[in-house]
Amino acid sequence: MASLTPLLVTSGLKRHFGGVKAVDGVDFTLHEGEIRAIIGPNGAGKTTFVSLLSGRTEASGGTIRFAGEDVTRLPAYKRVQRGIAYTFQITNIYQTKSVADNVRMAVQGRMQRVGMPAFDFEAETAAALAAVGLSDRAETIAGELAYGHQRLLEIAMGLALQPKLLILDEPTQGLSDAEIENFLSLVRTIAKRATVLLIEHNMAVVMALADRISVLTRGQLLAEGTPSEIRDNAAVQEAYLGA
Amino acid sequence: MTKSAYRNNLFLTGVVLVLLFFLQFVLPDYHVLMGTRMMVLAVFALGFNALLGYVGLLSLGHAMFFAAGLYGAGLTVYHFGWSLPAAFGFAVLASALLALVIGAVVLRTIRVSFMIVTLMFAQVAYLMVLYFAEWTNGQEGLSLPLSARAVHLFGATLDLSSAITRYNLAFGLLALCLMLLFAYLASARGRVATAIRDNEGRTEMLGFNVFAGKLEMFVLSGAMSGAAGAAYALLFGYIGSTFASFQYSIEALLFTLLGGAGTLLGPLLGVLLMVAMIDKLSELTSAYLLVIGVVLIVVILWFPKGILGTIRERWAPWLL
Ligand SMILES: Nc1ncnc2c1ncn2[C@@H]1O[C@H](COP(=O)(O)OP(=O)(O)O)[C@@H](O)[C@H]1O
Numbered sequence: 001m002a003s004l005t006p007l008l009v010t011s012g013l014k015r016h017f018g019g020v021k022a023v024d025g026v027d028f029t030l031h032e033g034e035i036r037a038i039i040g041p042n043g044a045g046k047t048t049f050v051s052l053l054s055g056r057t058e059a060s061g062g063t064i065r066f067a068g069e070d071v072t073r074l075p076a077y078k079r080v081q082r083g084i085a086y087t088f089q090i091t092n093i094y095q096t097k098s099v100a101d102n103v104r105m106a107v108q109g110r111m112q113r114v115g116m117p118a119f120d121f122e123a124e125t126a127a128a129l130a131a132v133g134l135s136d137r138a139e140t141i142a143g144e145l146a147y148g149h150q151r152l153l154e155i156a157m158g159l160a161l162q163p164k165l166l167i168l169d170e171p172t173q174g175l176s177d178a179e180i181e182n183f184l185s186l187v188r189t190i191a192k193r194a195t196v197l198l199i200e201h202n203m204a205v206v207m208a209l210a211d212r213i214s215v216l217t218r219g220q221l222l223a224e225g226t227p228s229e230i231r232d233n234a235a236v237q238e239a240y241l242g243a
Numbered sequence: 244m245t246k247s248a249y250r251n252n253l254f255l256t257g258v259v260l261v262l263l264f265f266l267q268f269v270l271p272d273y274h275v276l277m278g279t280r281m282m283v284l285a286v287f288a289l290g291f292n293a294l295l296g297y298v299g300l301l302s303l304g305h306a307m308f309f310a311a312g313l314y315g316a317g318l319t320v321y322h323f324g325w326s327l328p329a330a331f332g333f334a335v336l337a338s339a340l341l342a343l344v345i346g347a348v349v350l351r352t353i354r355v356s357f358m359i360v361t362l363m364f365a366q367v368a369y370l371m372v373l374y375f376a377e378w379t380n381g382q383e384g385l386s387l388p389l390s391a392r393a394v395h396l397f398g399a400t401l402d403l404s405s406a407i408t409r410y411n412l413a414f415g416l417l418a419l420c421l422m423l424l425f426a427y428l429a430s431a432r433g434r435v436a437t438a439i440r441d442n443e444g445r446t447e448m449l450g451f452n453v454f455a456g457k458l459e460m461f462v463l464s465g466a467m468s469g470a471a472g473a474a475y476a477l478l479f480g481y482i483g484s485t486f487a488s489f490q491y492s493i494e495a496l497l498f499t500l501l502g503g504a505g506t507l508l509g510p511l512l513g514v515l516l517m518v519a520m521i522d523k524l525s526e527l528t529s530a531y532l533l534v535i536g537v538v539l540i541v542v543i544l545w546f547p548k549g550i551l552g553t554i555r556e557r558w559a560p561w562l563l
Pocket residue numbers: 017020021022040041042043044045046047048049
């Protein structure tokens with residue numbers, strides 16, 4: 001459950017694309033150990049917001065602090081080294097490498113972050129694959145996996161990085177109901193070790209997982225609260241109905 | 244790379260090198276000379292392929308690094324009377340440094356802009372060779388003095404007027420560069436390089452410094468191309484501005500594409516076939532540039548993976 005140490009704090013965070021205010025002054029606090037969901041209509045700026053956190057997009061204004069350090073101007077790879085992992089909304093894996101090789105790259109990414117101790121490469125890879133249930137497909141070429149399995153591979157790579165913060169951008173998109181069930185328990189396992197920030201359209205998933213929910217519309221935070229608070233929030237209902 | 248793939252590649256490379264070594268005992272003189280040229284050009288293509296094949300960056304200006312090595316070695320010998328090993332070492336270092344500086348600029352661009360910017364830098368280098376004709380003697384070039392036809396190293400003397408000595412020096416350089424590239428690719432850094440080639444965005448989001456990874460390979464590539472240029476100057480005793488021209492950048496591309504970009508032995512194979520073909524054709528016609536152009540177009544359109552790339556795809560997925 002959530003402790004009181006803020007892991008991530010943004011103040012006045014902005015990203016404008018020409019005239020489009022994709023993210024427009026967001027003050028956001030994430031506590032260590034929580035599972036936070038971000039919801040909001042299409043085009044609300046959710047992907048842009050987490051891209052700012054991960055460093056894939058540069059901020060037009062405002063600041064981002066992670067684990068007490070200002071990371072606003074840090075390049076993306078350095079933020080990953082600090083412990084922010086990001087899984088892409090559109091599956092982004094090494095299509096031509098085997099499933100295991102995909103995960104090995106992530107393990108190697110973590111290895112260079114923590115230095116080079118005696119490190120069991122293969123065991124780490126196997127553990128991440130086992131956690132998402134892809135062990136028996138380790139030698140399959142990633143591009144030949146079914147879509148749902150590619151999503152899982154994406155998560156396995158996030159896991160293998162052992163981040164402090166794992167950002168999942170619409171992870172259940174395109175998954176079957178059975179796969180979603182599996183995914184729920186997976187996120188709960190991850191959350192024992194990492195803070196999870198989850199963008200999600202499927203409200204059942206959000207309600208089942210999130211400790212707290214933040215609602216984003218038109219680049220601004222509309223509301224924030226526990227799942228039941230958000231469910232009963234009139235403004236949120238209006239935003240969704242209006243969307 | 245799995246352990247067995249590693250062994251297979253090492254074995255194949257070893258067999259090819261042993262074959263090349265023993266060729267000197269059976270080839271007639273003229274072909275020993277041609278073999279020497281081919282191996283030096285193969286080192287050039289190897290350097291080019293390090294960049295194109297393993298981080299996916301297509302440079303149109305690699306003649307610049309070949310020329311940096313060529314002039315770095317040739318001019319220090321010609322004007323300052325440096326010993327050949329010193330000139331060679333200096334030339335490789337100078338090419339690596341040039342690659343570091345140029346790379347830091349051009350790696351900020353991608354795809355087509357990368358090609359254009361590398362091409363522009365190479366044109367600048369070419370024009371500089373012509374501009375400083377007082378030193379380089381421009382188009383006509385310089386022949387190195389007779390005193391530069393011998394290498395004194397660790398008390399031994401190598402006679403560079405001997406075709407066999409030159410063959411073995413070129414062979415040694417090729418073997419060294421192949422092994423170096425092989426070791427690099429099999430290492431953790433090599434995995435990062437190919438990861439950048441396969442998916443740059445993903446690689447960055449796994450915490451790797453993509454820019455540094457590219458720059459590292461750019462420097463390795465430039466240094467290898469420079470080593471080839473330096474070897475060319477010292478082994479054949481001549482330096483001239485054609486080696487800095489666009490045509491040489493294109494030849495490196497052609498050798499690599501024909502043999503198979505992203506395969507360790509592809510550049511060597513491409514050079515062997517192409518140089519042999521040009522040699523045969525130039526007896527018949529002076530329009531061998533036309534042939535280069537046609538082969539380039541055919542390869543790009545119908546045979547983009549090249550010879551070894553196709554073999555890897557069909558039969559030997561372990562090929563590095
Ligand atoms: N790279 C970009 N260039 C221009 N506009 C963009 C870019 N990325 C996002 N946008 C715009 O910013 C807004 C928010 O997009 P996005 O963050 O993808 O929303 P969400 O993930 O909530 O659906 C949209 O209007 C979108 O068109």
